[in-house]
Amino acid sequence: MIKFSNVEKKYPNGLLALNDINLTIEKGEYVAVIGLSGAGKSTFIRCINRMHDITDGTLIVNDVEVAGLKGKEVRQFRRNIGMIFQSFNLVTRTTVLKNVLVSFVPDLPFWRKIFGLFTKEQKMQALSALDQVGILDKAYTRVDQLSGGQQQRVALARTLAQNPDIILADEPVASLDPVTAGQVMDDFKKINQEMNITVIMNIHHVDLALAYADRIIGIRKGEVVFDGKSSMVNQSVLDHIYGRAQSIEVRKEGAKMNHV
Incomplete structure (x- = not known):
């Protein structure tokens, strides 16, 4: 369970990225976070794994108060939370398997880290994640x-090898073509349903968000302005999240993707 209580995030330059966030995400939910660029979507999900520190309020993840963690506690906490980035963050000059095995490096004894030696069980777990x-x-x-879609699947497999409770995805299909984006979204849905892993995704493409996520969180200027089932999202809701002119453009872009 993830619980935001009066959470605020203010950057040193005075920018209020998140303001008075109050919501709960239960285990096994598939949540899409939508809104304009700069609305606070990335900040929202990055506070969950302590990539960003909150400046006020309380954030509880799996009964742990995130803000109170220090040093090794933060690293251990993050082991249960996978993070998928738009840029994949892969070492492109080595094999797919070695990229997935990277997920085990934090748990290796020093001598294994030096020589890059992994156990048979870790290799089997990595291969299972690829499967x-x-x-x-x-x-x-x-x-x-590999193609862009295949590289994103490698990044997803690397995360699965951690055996996480939660997967955070920051614009995971933004750089992919429409067909490949749909395939990657299918992977996320399958993982969510079959493994009961909570998926929280910051996504620009509204039509994909509505097609795959069970719940939509709309953020505007750092505030949650919509939180409900995907089936509840209509043009009026989108106008409220994006502003009328922007929401029309968002819909046009989604229509182009569906046409392709």
């Missing part, structure tokens, strides 16, 4: 030989 996202056959292929 779950449908690219087991690419295990020994160099990452730079």
Whole structure:
């Protein structure tokens, strides 16, 4: 469970990125966070794994008060939270399998880290994660030989190898073509449903958010202005989240993706 209580995030330059956030996300939910660029979407999800510190209020994740964590406690806390980025964050000149095995490095004894030695169990777990996202056959292929969609699946497999309770995704399909984006979104949905992993996704494409997520959180100027089921989102809701002119543009962009 993730619980925001009166959470505020203010940057040193005075920018109020999040203001008075109050909501609860239960285990196993699939949540899409939508809103204009700069609205606070990325800040919202990055506070959950302590990439950003909150400046007021309380944030509880799996019974842990996030703001109170220090040093090794933060690293241990993050082991249960996977993070997927738009840029994939892969080492492209090495194999897919080695990129997935990176998820185990924090738990290795020093001597294994030095020599890059992983246990048989870790290798099997990495291969299993690749199988779950449908690219087991690419295990020994160099990452730079893969398509963008395949690279995003490697990043997802690396996260799955951690055996996380929560997956945070920051614009995971923004750089992908429409067909590939749909395939990657299928992977997230499958993982959410079959493994009961909570998925919280910051996403620019509203139509994909509505098609895949069960719950939509709309953020505008650092405040939650909508929180409800995907089926409740209509043009009036989008106008409220984006402003009327912007919401029309967002819908047009979604229509182009669906046409492709």
